[in-house]
Amino acid sequence: xxxxxxxxLSSTWLVVAIVGVGTIVCKAIGPVFxxxxxxxxxxAGIVEMLAxxxxxxxxxxxxxxxxxxxxxxxxxxxxxxAIVAIRLRAPLLVIVVAAAGVTALARLL
Numbered sequence: 001x002x003x004x005x006x007x008x009l010s011s012t013w014l015v016v017a018i019v020g021v022g023t024i025v026c027k028a029i030g031p032v033f034x035x036x037x038x039x040x041x042x043x044a045g046i047v048e049m050l051a052x053x054x055x056x057x058x059x060x061x062x063x064x065x066x067x068x069x070x071x072x073x074x075x076x077x078x079x080x081x082a083i084v085a086i087r088l089r090a091p092l093l094v095i096v097v098a099a100a101g102v103t104a105l106a107r108l109l
Contacts, residue, residue, distance in 0.1 A: 078103030
């Protein structure tokens, strides 16, 4: 291996290790500082809404974002089908199959 490649690999692994340690530290902060205590009701409500809000943001950006522009295509029909299935309180498997099926059918047509 050339010296330059070894240096690049070494710096890459250094970054990976730093990010890994940083992730572990960030995940440990909450339990270490809040262990055994309950959150205030206002903060608990916010924390409960973080996961659904993040998931919704990821779904929307993946569905309509492409190459730094908005794309409206069959994926939106799949999302609409999933929303309808959710509103009808369908099981998760039915929701996923409905969304995938509607998207595939729309692409087929």
